[in-house]
Amino acid sequence: MxxxxxxxxxxxxxxxxxxxxxxxxxxxxxxxxxxxxxxxxxxxxxxxxxxxxxxxxxxxxxxxxxxxxxxxxxxxxxxxxxxxxxxxxxxxxxxxxxxxxxxxxxxxxxxxxxxxxxxxxxxxxxxxxxxxLKDYLDTGIFLDHSPVREIAMKLGKEKRVLNLFSYTSSFSLYVLKGGAKFCRSVDISNTYVDWSRRNHILNNIDKSLYEIRRDDCLNHLKFSNKKGEKFDFIIMDPPTFSRSKKIKKSVFNVQKDHVEMINNGTNLLSEGGVILFSNNLTTFKMDKQILKEYIVKDISEKTIPYGFKNKKIHKTFLIRKK
Ligand SMILES: C[S@@+](CC[C@H](N)C(=O)[O-])C[C@H]1O[C@@H](n2cnc3c(N)ncnc32)[C@H](O)[C@@H]1O
Missing domain, CATH: 3.30.750.80 (RNA methyltransferase domain (HRMD) like)
Known part of the structure; x- marks a missing residue:
């Protein structure tokens, strides 16, 4: 190429x-x-x-x-x-x-x-x-997350992956290209679900390896827990804040909602599984209960791409069960 x-x-x-x-x-x-x-x-x-x-x-x-x-x-x-x-x-x-x-x-x-x-x-x-490049505020790919996608690609190899808040599925494409066994992408927006489908097709990903669902991620975690599903690797890269009639709580706020999300996510992890949690709230603080209950590693420093001068553009953590 x-x-x-x-x-x-x-x-x-x-x-x-x-x-x-x-x-x-x-x-x-x-x-x-x-x-x-x-x-x-x-x-x-x-x-x-x-x-x-x-x-x-x-x-x-x-x-x-x-x-x-x-x-x-x-x-x-x-x-x-x-x-x-x-x-x-x-x-x-x-x-x-x-x-x-x-x-x-x-x-x-x-x-x-x-x-x-x-x-x-x-x-x-x-x-x-x-x-x-024209019709939305964001373009379809968040350039600040490029090193995080590289990390996800390695962590997802031969794993069953759940990608929450998947947007156009950039993380999903990386893990699938990196050899993931399966990846489910979940997002609330029909526009982004369709865009995700097009991105999977564009990259000739085998249909048996992926699933794209439109759902509220907080609900999806509960639904998945009820069904007793297990994933080896869960990616959570939520927005800082979002308002939608389609979500049960109507407002999503990462600082408040990360606790429930991470607790429900860890229940879905298979033995040795890991959550990659990232967000762009510069003042974000991981909740004390999460820090106490799980092994939480802040990898933010390693995840700032070439050309980005703001070293606090996002915060990224790896979370494992003790
Ligand atoms: C910051 S973007 C995620 C970026 C994506 N992880 C990536 O790296 O390309 C936020 C996405 O979350 C979705 N979203 C917001 N609230 C949601 C919710 N409660 N459930 C599911 N998706 C939601 C939006 O539609 C949007 O696609």
């Missing part, structure tokens, strides 16, 4: 030079790993407080609004970023997508994005992922 990368031009201002240098270094680092989606800018320049991710020739810019930011501040920044990208890479305006987030996690706002083509297939570790 040969990955094609964009050619760069000579940048003039410090931001363009940073972009080109970061991109060239990331390209060297990732192409060995058959990956063409990665972060190329992470708020390095104080006056340009945004992130830029590269997806096979396309750029996704995440803006983080402060209460004090004005529309004219944002507009200026958009113009600056567009002109630097166009000056530094052989691309056109249609290859650039802007996404706007508010800083408080429960008030995330996706206003609009530009660019025309939205669906694309990208590679991470040689695995194919359908991404949609």
């Amino acid at each position: 040969i990955l094609n990368f964009l050619k760069t031009k000579r940048g003039k201002d410090p931001f363009s030079i940073t972009l080109i240098n970061n991109y060239e270094n990331a390209k060297l680092f990732f192409s060995k790993n058959r990956t063409n989606c990665f972060r190329i800018y992470d708020k390095e320049i104080t006056q340009i407080p945004l992130t830029i991710d590269y997806y096979d020739g396309f750029f996704v810019i995440n803006h983080y609004w402060k209460q004090s930011s004005t529309e004219s501040d944002i507009e200026k920044l958009v113009k600056k970023v567009n002109s630097s990208i166009l000056e530094s890479f052989e691309v056109s305006q249609e290859n650039i997508f802007h996404k706007y987030r508010k800083i408080n996690y429960d008030k995330e706002l996706f206003l609009n994005s530009e660019g025309i083509s939205s669906f694309l297939t990208v590679y991470e570790s040689g695995i194919k992922f359908e991404v949609n």
Whole structure:
């Protein structure tokens, strides 16, 4: 498999030079790993407080609004970023997508994005992922979790795996490509369940090896316990916060709900089984009861990808029964 990368031009201002240098270094680092989606800018320049991710020739810019930011501040920044990208890479305006987030996690706002083509297939570790750069706040693959997926791939080898909050099934694809015996993916959203199916088909995964279910994960854990099911490896990568009419409690809050989730999850573990628990709440604290009752290993430090400057972007734990 040969990955094609964009050619760069000579940048003039410090931001363009940073972009080109970061991109060239990331390209060297990732192409060995058959990956063409990665972060190329992470708020390095104080006056340009945004992130830029590269997806096979396309750029996704995440803006983080402060209460004090004005529309004219944002507009200026958009113009600056567009002109630097166009000056530094052989691309056109249609290859650039802007996404706007508010800083408080429960008030995330996706206003609009530009660019025309939205669906694309990208590679991470040689695995194919359908991404949609335009229609949602998130693209279909969370780049910050790339090292966590590598860890999951190793832990899932020859195992029966349950992937909760599966979104587009990136963890499932990794464990299945890594030799898992079976993987069930569970998510509440029909959109993501369909997307997951497409991702499994895209990677030619044998149908007998996987199952994709639409369900509330908290309910699913109870249902699975009632049925006496067992899994060797359970992946839990929930959102920080979510609101949905489809979930029984109507609101999911990782800080409050992780205790019930982990307790029910450990009941499903076979002898020697392990839970990989990860989330993006920067203030997350593992509950004392969980720390006391199980063997909990915080592996967050090992899970921050190349190009990410925020070392607290997620917290990741391995949890085993004593
Ligand atoms: C942060 S994403 C998960 C990312 C995913 N683990 C990955 O690495 O690609 C959150 C996902 O949880 C799903 N979700 C939120 N609340 C849920 C619930 N109570 N039960 C099942 N899925 C839920 C959302 O639909 C979304 O796909």
